[in-house]
Amino acid sequence: MHKYKELEIWKKSISLTKQIYLITSSFPSEEKFGLKSQINRASVSIASNIAEGAGRNSNKEFNQFLGIAIGSMHEVETQIIIAFEVGYLQKELRDKVCDQVTQLILMTKGLKNHLV
Template identity: 50%
Template sequence: MSPFRDLKIWRKSKSLVTKIYRGTTNFPDSEKYGLLSQIRRSTVSIPSNIAEGYGRNSNGEFQRYLSISMGSLFELQTQIQIAQNLDYFKNKEGAKMYELSRETGRMLSSFIRSIE
C-alpha cells in the first residue's frame, strides 16, 4: 500500500478541511467555542483518522479508523445543516460545503468497500 499522502480520499478530505476553515471565517464571535469549533474539529478528524488508521499497519485497524472518519463526516454534515438553519454562511457557501462533504462521503464509502 502506498503512503497515506497518496490516497485520493486523504487528499480530498484535506481539501475539505481547507474549504470548511475558509467558509466559516464569518461565523459570529459567539460561536467561537461552540458550533464553529465543533465544525472545524469534526472536519479535521476526517483526514486525521485516515492517516492514523493507515499508520496502524493492520487492515482491520485501518478499516476501523476509516469508519471513525465516516462518523466524523456525518457529524460535519449535521453541523453544516445547523449552521445553514442559523444563516451563518454567506450566499450559497453552506450548500457548497454540504455538497463537497457528500462527495467526500461517497469517495470514502467506495474506498472502504474497496479494502474490505
Template identity: 50%
Template sequence: MHKVENLKIWSKAIELVKKVYLLISELPKDEKYGLVSQIKRSSVSIPSNIAEGAGRNSNKEFKHFLSITNGSAYELQTQIILTIELKLLTKEKVQPLIDNCIELQKMNYSFQQKL
C-alpha cells in the same frame, strides 16, 4: 500500511478542511466556542483518522478508522446544515461544502469495500 500522501480520499479531506476554515471565518465571533469549535474539530478529524488508519498494521484496523472518518463527515455535514438553519450562513454559500462531505462519504464507503 498505506502511504497517506498517495491517498486521493486523504487529499480531498485536506482540501475540505481548508474550505471549512475559510467559511467559518465568516461566522459570528460569539460562536467561537460553540459551533465554530465543533465544525473545526469534526473537519480536522476526517483527514486525521484517514492518516491514523493508513499508519495501522492491517486493513481491518484501517477500516475501523475509515468508519470513524465517516462518522466525522456526517457530523460535519450536520453542523454545516445547522449554519443554514440558524441563519448564520446562506445555503448557497455552504452547499459546496455539503457536496464535498457527501463526495467524501461515498469515496470512503467505496474505499472500505476495496480494503
C-alpha cells in the same frame, strides 16, 4: 501500511478542512467555543483518522478508522446544515459543502469495501 498522502480521500479531506476553516472564520465571535470550534474539530478529524488508520498494521484497523472518518463527515455535514439554519451560511455554500461531503463519504465507503 498505506501512504495516506497519496490517497485521494485524504487530499479531498484536507481541502474540505481548509474550506471549513475559511467558512467558520466569518462566524460570529460568540461562536468561538460553540459551532465554530465543533465544526473545525470535526473537519480536522476526517483527515486525521484517515492518516492514523493508514499507519496501522492491518486493513482491518484501517477500515475501522475510515468508519470513524465517515462519522466525522456526517458530523460536518450536520453542522453545516445547522450553520445555514441559524443564518451563518447562504444556501449555495451549504449545498456546495454538503455535496463535497457526500462525494467524500462515497469515496471512503468505496475504499472501505476494497479493504475488506
